[in-house]
Amino acid sequence: MDILILAVVIAVVAVVAIGGLVVTGVRKKKTPRLDRSAPPPTITPPPTEPQVGEEAGPPRAEERRTIEEVELPRPPVGATDAEAAAPPAPPQPEAPGIEVPAPTAGRLVRLRERLSRSQNTLGRGLLTLLSRDHLDEDTWEEIEDTLLTADVGVAPTQELVERLRERVRVLGTRSPAELRALLREELLALIGTDLDRTVHTEGGVSSEGVVRPGVVLVVGVNGTGKTTTTGKLARVLVADGRSVVLGAADTFRAAAADQLQTWGERVGARTVRGPEGGDPASVAFDAVKEGIGESADVVLIDTAGRLHTKTGLMDELGKVKRVVEKHGPVDEVLLVLDATTGQNGLIQARVFAEVVDITGIVLTKLDGTAKGGIVIAVQRELNVPVKLVGLGEGADDLAPFEPEAFVDALIGD
Template sequence: MDTKLIVGIIVAAVVILAIIVAVVSIRRYHEQRSSGESPRPTVDAQANPDAPGGRSVQDGVTNPRLEPVSAQVLDPIVAAEPAPQIDGTGEIATRMADAERKPESSTSRLLRLRSRLAKSANPFGKALFNILTKDALTEADWEEVEDILLMADVGAEASAQLIEELRSDARVTGQRDPSAIRELLRSKLLVLLDIDKDRALRASRADAPKPSVIMMVGVNGTGKTTTAGKLARLFVAESKTVVMGAADTFRAAAADQLETWGNKVSVPVVRSDRDGADPASVAFEAANRAVEDHADVLIIDTAGRLQNKANLMDELGKIRRVTEKTVTVDEVLLVLDATTGQNGMAQAKVFAQAIGITGIVLSKMDGSAKGGIVISVQKELGVPVKLVGLGEGPDDLAPFDAEAFVDGILAQG
């Protein structure tokens, strides 16, 4: 057979085979389209992180624009909803991001947090109630009452005062009606908490100066920077304009953390471009920015301080003095970790002496059996607890409600 003829037959066979493969591929593609299946991604789609559903071959990370928003940064109500299906248009992600930027109102969050406050404060109150409703109280019972109060961080002085009043009250020794005992305990705890004390933030009042300046102070690990960010959200929910100053220049991530909080509610953050910059100069620039912007509130976050570092405590005074060259500091809020108990009291005293504090923010009250710190810190310093943080959510910060707290202590559940 002629060689040219053989070559021609082979070439013709290859061409025919290629045509058959192409026809089959096209038919399969159209069948997938008609059945609702998505065609398998091509190599180019996998290598392009901007393609819908694509991955970067280089780092294997899914396109971040198409990832669902993390539940950790969503408002609790939004996070509890079923996760929506991403449709590739970006509309769902945009809606979730918009929801994240809308802080919960102060009234709504207070109602929502009351039940958590009751749960966190309940353990020692329930133990107290169980003892005081016994038919006859012995010395051992009174000692147990004292132990319960001390373990709940009510403090030695406040515990002794409460026990003395209970022992001398005829309703305890002569009354076995549980409701009467509960009402007795309620009234005495409210006295210890000084229910008439003014707990309102100056910035929330109608006659507040503009800007109303709040300094946030506290040792490392109490959640101070997080609390500053949550406080900004609370003011935004009250339709106030806010500026934040990142005067914690010694912790590398502090300014970034504060800026992240600010971005979520469109609050500008004044910060230094370098770590270790003079905190007072940052506070000064933040004060000027707040005045220029006609802001309602300026929140200044300061570095976490160790109570035995006198030079660092002096620096807090310097930050305040420099800030007040432009505006008056209305509030100095000390952030305390509720789980630290009496160690937190030692911190509070040092800060009170160093700079003077106008209020306490108790963070990490969720699940804590040490709710008595509310009583002891107020009794020792004469400074009210103004805010409490009861969870990880961005809106889990609310004004402290003394009556709700006491009712939570005495709740039976």
């Protein structure tokens, strides 16, 4: 029995020993050999305690206060609780200052300078032709073509050529100074120096004894610069010391009312406007009413740019004038024409003259064309004087029309 127990113990010990040898052999196979030629591995030290900046260190002893000891900012004296609790209002942008328009006198100087640069086809072309040694029929035909190209019109051209031929024949010698004086005299005769070119803005007193301002209607087709001309005319009147109210009766284009209001704000003129697509006659009526209430000197009414081929729209323009006349007579009706449109401008002028009584003409874009003869043609067509001319895109590029300055600019010194 003892021998049997001893044998079992020896067997168990043998099994444990054999198992250990097997495990040791397996571990030796899985462990790779160490490459002694490779550099020793870099050992990264564990991260240190994170710090704040280079000067971080232990907190410094400082005085601490409780929330009860902290004083809150005090509201301004007299402010209410709601005002004290409200956040401060952001700073408001400063309103643009009112501009001081340029005086009228300086604009006439610019008129002559600009016309002398751009309108040389009519005046200088005629002087060149008249200075030829022999004025044969071909030369006179060239003179006629020059006048027609400058939009003088057929009838005024024939009249001018006949008078020039007669005077040159009688004059005999033709020095440059004599030719210039001759041409200047004939052009002034065609344009007219005795016409009333004043823009009437005097106003008057109604039958009830109410003082009313002068009323000016500005009419014309789209694209002629009608709204811009109205704004520039306001600057001319303000420069002359007149107070102005603007009526934005072009209710079919919201941009037109915005544009006119901008012009008015620049010179301190109030603008009366209505809803987009509203009744233009109602806006015009309210504008005159506002002018009476404010004791303004002048009311300028910008009408819609009527297409002269649409009878209904033209009839509505007549309605605007009739409604405005309930306050009193209209003092001035200015027709704005684009000087570059030539004979098409004459067609527009005829149609507008049938609807409203045109009292004056404003020619825009006169500085950018050599067709200065439109001044002669449109006056002959309507028997109405040109009163104002637009010289360019600047705010003060609107000037009274003076025949002498215009002709001198055309033919040069």
